[in-house]
Amino acid sequence: xxxxxxxxHFANPRNVGVLSDADGVGQVGNPxxxxxxxxxxxxxxxRLADVKFQTFGCGAAIAVSSMVSxxxxxxxxxxxxxxxxxxxxxxxxxxxxxxxHCSNLGADALHEAIKDYRAKAAGEARPAVxxxxxxxxxxxxxxxxxxxxxxxxxxxxxACRVELEECPSCGGITKKGEPTCLHCGKPLGxxx
Amino acid sequence: MKRIYLxxxxxxxxxxxxxxxxxxxxxxxxxxxxxxxxxxxxALAAVDAARAEVAGLIGAEAPExxxxxxxxxxxxxAVKGLAAGQQARGRHIVVSAVEHxxxxxxxxxxxxxxFSATLVPVDREGRVDPRExxxxxxxxxxxxxxxxxxxxxxxxxxxxxxxxxxxxxxVACHTDAVAAAGSIPFDVKALGVDxxxxxxxxFYGPKGAAALYVRRGVRILPxxxxxxxxxxxxxxxxxxxxxVGLGQAAALARTEMAARAAVLAPLRDRLLDELPRRIPHVxxxxxxxxxxxxxxxxxxEFVEGEGMLLFLDMKGIAASxxxxxxxxxxKASHVxxxxxxxxxxxQGSLVFSLIDGTTGADIDTLLDVFPPIVERLRAMSPLYxxxxxxxxxxx
Numbered sequence: 049x050x051x052x053x054x055x056x057h058f059a060n061p062r063n064v065g066v067l068s069d070a071d072g073v074g075q076v077g078n079p080x081x082x083x084x085x086x087x088x089x090x091x092x093x094x095r096l097a098d099v100k101f102q103t104f105g106c107g108a109a110i111a112v113s114s115m116v117s118x119x120x121x122x123x124x125x126x127x128x129x130x131x132x133x134x135x136x137x138x139x140x141x142x143x144x145x146x147x148x149h150c151s152n153l154g155a156d157a158l159h160e161a162i163k164d165y166r167a168k169a170a171g172e173a174r175p176a177v178x179x180x181x182x183x184x185x186x187x188x189x190x191x192x193x194x195x196x197x198x199x200x201x202x203x204x205x206x207a208c209r210v211e212l213e214e215c216p217s218c219g220g221i222t223k224k225g226e227p228t229c230l231h232c233g234k235p236l237g238x239x240x
Numbered sequence: 241m242k243r244i245y246l247x248x249x250x251x252x253x254x255x256x257x258x259x260x261x262x263x264x265x266x267x268x269x270x271x272x273x274x275x276x277x278x279x280x281x282x283a284l285a286a287v288d289a290a291r292a293e294v295a296g297l298i299g300a301e302a303p304e305x306x307x308x309x310x311x312x313x314x315x316x317x318a319v320k321g322l323a324a325g326q327q328a329r330g331r332h333i334v335v336s337a338v339e340h341x342x343x344x345x346x347x348x349x350x351x352x353x354x355f356s357a358t359l360v361p362v363d364r365e366g367r368v369d370p371r372e373x374x375x376x377x378x379x380x381x382x383x384x385x386x387x388x389x390x391x392x393x394x395x396x397x398x399x400x401x402x403x404x405x406x407x408x409x410x411v412a413c414h415t416d417a418v419a420a421a422g423s424i425p426f427d428v429k430a431l432g433v434d435x436x437x438x439x440x441x442x443f444y445g446p447k448g449a450a451a452l453y454v455r456r457g458v459r460i461l462p463x464x465x466x467x468x469x470x471x472x473x474x475x476x477x478x479x480x481x482x483x484v485g486l487g488q489a490a491a492l493a494r495t496e497m498a499a500r501a502a503v504l505a506p507l508r509d510r511l512l513d514e515l516p517r518r519i520p521h522v523x524x525x526x527x528x529x530x531x532x533x534x535x536x537x538x539x540x541e542f543v544e545g546e547g548m549l550l551f552l553d554m555k556g557i558a559a560s561x562x563x564x565x566x567x568x569x570x571k572a573s574h575v576x577x578x579x580x581x582x583x584x585x586x587q588g589s590l591v592f593s594l595i596d597g598t599t600g601a602d603i604d605t606l607l608d609v610f611p612p613i614v615e616r617l618r619a620m621s622p623l624y625x626x627x628x629x630x631x632x633x634x635x
Contacts, residue, residue, distance in 0.1 A: 058550060064620045079584035079623065080572070082544060086622040102622040103585075106546035110620065232360030233337040233578065 051141035057111035062118050065100040072168065074160025075151045075210060084110040085157040087117070090163055096120050096128055101157070109146035115140050125162050131155050135152035241556040244399045248442070248534050248593035249391040249419065250560055254485065255444040260486040261342040262446065263436045265481035274469065280298030283480045296435025297490040298417075299427030306452045306470045307483050308405040311418035311439030311606050312342035314452040317474065318414040318435045319346035322383050323355060325459035326412055331358045336397070336575070337578035338390050342634035343416055344574070346547045347385075358387070365527040366395035366579050370402050377405075383412045387438075388575035392591060393526030394535035396424065400443065403432040412458060418450070420440055422493035423532055440482070444466045444596065449482035478612075487624040501533035504594045507603050511516045511592060511620050514603075519611050525576065525589070534595065539581060540588040542624035543617040549588055557606055562589040584623060 050058070067088035068192050070207075077084040083105035088097035103113040106115055115136050120128045133152045137143050167173075203212050212221045215229035215236060222229050222236060245253075265286060269278030273287050295302040308314045323333060337359045340586070347357045358376040362368050368386050376385070384406050389396045395510055399415045406413035414435040420426070421436075422443025428436055435458065439450035454460050454473075466475015499564030508531075516522040521541035540548065545561030552559055576586035592606070618624040 054552075058547070060556065061620060065626060075622070077581075079587055082572070082587055084622055086625075102620050102625055104584075104621045104623045105540070105544050107550045109544075110547060228359055233361040 049109070049144055053139075053141040054108060054111040054143065056138065057114040058107040061103075061110055061114035063100050063114065063121070064102065067098060067100045067103060068101075072163075072165030074157045074162070074164055076157045076160060077105070079104060081149070082106060083149070083153055085109065085113050085153050085155040087113075087161040089120075089161045089165060090127065095122060095124050097122075099158070105153075106147070108143050109153065111140060112136055112143075113157070116154040116158050120158055125166070128158060129162055131158065151182075158188075225227075235238040242288075242605075243556045244598075244605060245558045246592040246602070247558045247560050248595045248600065249591060250558075251441050251447065252595055254446055255489060255490060255492055258445050258484075258485040258488040262481040262485040265395055265484050268537040269480075271480075272366055273480060274467065274579075279399060283478075285479050286484050287325060287480055290483045293487035293490040293494075294438070295453075297494050298421065298438070298455045300427050300596050301456065303471070304428075304453050304456055306454060306474050307478060307486075308450045308452055308474060308542045309479065311416070311437055311442070311450045312340075313463070314418070314437035314591065315340060315416050316346045316454050317460070318416075318454075319383070319385055320350065321460040321463055321473075322412045322414060322435060322458070322494070324461040326382035327355075327361060330378075330382045331355045331377070332380035332382065334360060334376045334384045335375060336360045336373075336386045338362050338366055338368075338395075338439060338575045339385065340391070340416055340418065342556050343385055343387070353400055354462045356380075362395075362578050364580050365506070366390055366393045366400070366525070366575065367527065367530075368397050370405060374404050374405050377409060379410065381409070381411050383414065385414040385416065388415045388417035388426070389424065389532050389577065390526070391419035391535075391593075392470045392573060392589070393579065394531035395526045396420065397532050399426075399433065400431050404620055406434075407415045407432055409466070419532065421452055422489065422497060425497060428453055428455070429456075429532075435460070440486035440489050443489050443493045446485040448479055449486035451486070474621050489597045500596055501526070502599060505533040507594055507598060507600060508534060510600070510603055511606070514607055515610070518607060519614050522614075523585070525579070525581070525593055532593075534553045534598075535591070535593050536589045537589070539576065541585055542621045542627060543614060544587045545589050547617045548588075548610075548613060551616070555609045556607065560584070560593075563580055563592070606615055611613060 065230055067090060070088035071091045072089045075086045085101060085103045088100045099117045101113045101117050103110050119131055133155045136154050205212060211224035214223045215220055226236055269282055271283040273280060273284035291305050292302045294305050308317060309566060324475050331354060333347055333355055351357055354562050360368055360372045373384060386397050386402050388399050403413045412434045415433050416437045418437055418439045421438035434446055434455045436453040441447040462473050464475045469475055469478055515538060523539045525537045525539055550560055572583050572586040573589055576589055
């Protein structure tokens, strides 16, 4: 299922860890969708002197983070900002289709860390990296057609064209107006 | 490297006896059971003998057993066929929140055609309370489907109690026994269910052969319209070899299941006791008693299931997980969420399901190999770092 290169980066990830004196920190994803990444960077003379990461996620997510860290190290900030998710996936020899989701997080997390550094350097106050909310209720795929829901629009499935709502008990997604949650059976707003 | 296979819930190995029984029907004995000639009669006799064996395993009469191609087909047949057969009396269905997707998605399909459904919640151990089922019943309810055992958390459900209250109200009752049949004993007449699904690949038979029991006199419409096969209730030329293998596996299961459970249950208990002892923040999912004898399941906190499976596989150990990443839909297990686990914890789902021949040495190997894998994945987990930092701060 995974290329040799993906398996190598998964089994022997480069640059795993935390930089306690990081110049920038970027965090993306959440455990609901299965992946969460934190990138730490040290910047010297506009270059990434050090990059470390931590990842909660599948083999692809770990391999992607490792590859991003390797690609970014030593690059100028501008060069690093030009690393795209597609480049990372290509560099890994491709990813299974259903795992492209994971590759979309890797470069994003790095870019967030660079943005964090730049904001700090400019003296802007950036909100502290939030601790992951383990109970964050956010769905990732339409429960009816399994199409991945896009980040800002989890209340609507484009493929089935139905309005969706989150269950306050389990965080699962059900069609708006249903009497009970599709996932846990607890009552929702709709009338039976 | 010795390979240790602990993924019964995905597939069991085919018993050599079943393979030998199948062999003639893959070679010389190729007749169609519906043919009048000798080759056909030979095939029909084999299918009928297999039907009797499957009936014997579950306490049914042979004509009440309908062969299908998979457990999923049996569940589709049951849910859609029974709902369609009873719809003159109402269009409401009650199922548990932890059913297999072949049941849940059949219900969703029915909802699109005008049925309504109620999902019954489960407790922290994944158990359905029959009183909740009773509360969910309406005058419109025509079908209740609650599984016999859950393949992800091992929980055995109180099916007999649920069937009894269905009978009082004259509501059809189906149970998906795919994970249970051949592993725990039961009798359909004692259970009092109207329909029950089982699959051969869950008890050392071949893939491609499964069955639905339908109590005599219960109205069910076919899922596959066709010829006269399976009493006109399931069209399509019979998969004779696979059905013969299923029959042989059923015969073996009937005589061997108690002895196998007596061997595997202590190994399961050792795993359930020892894994959380050796690794901090490992939760057992499902109950300690009232679970499948070969089934041990956990949530390993702060790590995601797929990474664990990949590292275990590198050590020659096969297991499974219900995490979002190992599913193609990027969704955490609906079973664990329904049991009240949060998403992050559910992502660390891991199932070890033992098979015939699993030894204490295999369990020892697993217990030795697994803790460093978890340690390795936690070392790269931002969730674990956050947890440790919170501990340091004393929150």
